[in-house]
Amino acid sequence: MESEEGERIPLSQRPEWHDVTPVPQDDGPNPVVPIAYTDEFRETMDYFRAVYLADERSHRSLQLTSEAIRLNPGNYTVWHFRRLILETLGADLQKELDFVEDIAKDNSKNYQIWHHRRGLAEKLGTAATVTELEFTKKILSLDAKNYHAWSHRQWVLQALGGWEDELDYCHQLLKEDIFNNSAWNQRYFVITKSPLLGGLEAMRDSEVGYSIEAIVVNPENESPWRYLRGLFKDDPKSWIDDSRVSSLCLKILRAKSRCVFALSTLLELVCDGFRPSSEFKDAVVSLWNNSGSDSTDSSLAETICSVLGFLDPLRANYWTWRKSKLPAQTV
């Protein structure tokens, strides 16, 4: 609340609060981690405690929670009490969405805002589908990897629907930034969960093509490699039988021999039972010979681990460990 000059009027000087006795914080005589509160913060919280303790679910309490939230949007108690007030007053929830949006502008990574928003959308039901998809889109246009925004969006899709354009939306974000792993994750969510698409198995064929296209352009981009592997989750047989995956590895290894992801994917294939032809062996062995080392490895899987240990020294321990744990049929 502000005066005409834009200066805040202390609550103690506002007539509508004259009947309320503020409740100071019980910090004790010698608190640790004491915060040097400003007068405004201290007074606002003292009045908040008064209405919270009295369980006063009034319009002025609602107004007070707005002020308290602006001072500290992380105070979950204030948010919780605000929800109780909204419910008691039967307040206009559309207006409340505007309030949340305003707070979210500067605090888009705060748990409370998103929890509050979810509660509102739950109450509004399908009337909120479009606004929520648009709201998250707006937040994601500023930070395309905002974890809370993605969670909220997934909740909206599952609880309220609106799947129609979601695959296109993922595609659009990936066109803007093919390295955006959150968009890849959302894509995986859509193809496995959308009631309109028929599930993972129905989508696998076209999605393998989609991720391979992305890998060919940027073989150093880990996201589509993980996505490709994820398409065959719990189905090792299809994974080793889809010749597009092994051909991709070979193609990348021949063109860009130091690609760790191509090598590690080939290793997964071999460990899962893929029987490599001599072409694969030649490609990997030539990498090994180029590194100037002598090989005592007797199998392709072992050689891949050795090459990876050499090309990817940050993970040398891991590749050594993998080498020591290769499945029997690969050695």
Next chain:
Amino acid sequence: MEPTDLNLTVTQREQCMVEAQVFGIYKHFSDLPSRAQTVMLELVRDKHIEYLTDGLQQLGSSFRVLDANRPWLCYWILHSLALLGEYVDDELENNAVDFLNRCQDPNGGYSGGPGQMPHLATTYAAVNALVTLGGQRSLSSINRDKLYTFLRRMKDPSGGFRMHEAGEIDVRACYTAISVASVLNILDQELVENVGNYILSCQTYEGGIAGEPGSEAHGGYTFCGLATMILIGQVHGLNITGLMNWVVFRQGVECGFQGRTNKLVDGCYSFWQGGVFSLIQRLRTVVNEQLVMMDDGKQDGSSRCTQIPVKSHASERKQDSEGTSSQYDESRWEQGGAPAGLPRSPDLINLSNIGLSFVEQHTENGPLFHSLALQQYILLCSQVLNGGFRDKPGKARDYYHTCYCLSGLSVCQYSCSKDLDSSPLPHALFGPYSNLVESVHPLYNIVLNRYHAAHDFFRGS
């Protein structure tokens, strides 16, 4: 890749900028004479202690945004001091116990500050802070009976936990609830019920664990999810080899960890991701079991459902010095022989012993991440010479990053040790041996000797 290239995506541009800054620091370092290098690698203990104790006694007005996280501030600061081997003086200790008691709700649990609602995350922070302080006065200030009822109230019928009354359900809530119950020796089947299935539903196609089903694999949630699964004796349900493959790729050319695929390096993940390695190092039996199962699954053409016989928990753990003992130890908390993915018969699991036996076993194998590289990132990029640690160069220090960079440093320093309670060899440390900090219990992130004292205190009751 030039940062000026207009064809770069946002991810690439930001990554290039961070790499330029980090590599600039490493270049400057490598150009220094070796004596100057040693100085640069020093953990500036006194400065850290000063920054930490200052915060314990007074925080500026900008901390108002953490006014609902004051037990967290206590934990971040007290745990950091404990890692540095410091004890706070009696007066501060009493003040801390008294203050946290004012955050304790009459109906159980701890709130973000006096007069607020109890919350699971601040309950975890308060309990860990009190365990870190240690001593009769501190430990007996925790009302365990009421805390148990609070945990039960936060339990959702789905199996997960809510952060607070009518609050959000996620993996953090599960971890903080289970961790607190385990430390205080009040963990039981009612609390454990269906938590495992909730966590399993959060493991993603990438291999890591997300905050909620469907979300993206993330370092913080992966630590929380994995630690929870170990604490409830159901870690065999996770795909651990898949998790390992994901987490091992989170360490990048900057030498530190990122939280998610294609995100920027951040010092706090030194613990969240580094801690995952510390946990995995002690899961050898489960990992080997899963490897055998995958292998068998391929040979007979069936999926992963082979039953692996595991030693009965009824056999006594041997404390012999032979190398065979460690594998034997592990079977203590990986009970039963049920197929992966199914909860094992609850009565086989002694929930009150899991935390202790987990750290008592020896590890034979070294870490699977690059410990020296991570220490280099922590000391040269995250450490602030005026005290405290930060996310990355260019960012300001804060207590959260100080806590988790120091915790990560501890994980690194003890990553080659057989036992967490013996001093590591000098070659395990990057920089002078005076950089050595205390070891932590990797399931709770509490300094090990403080954990042991609390375990003894709560064992009988």
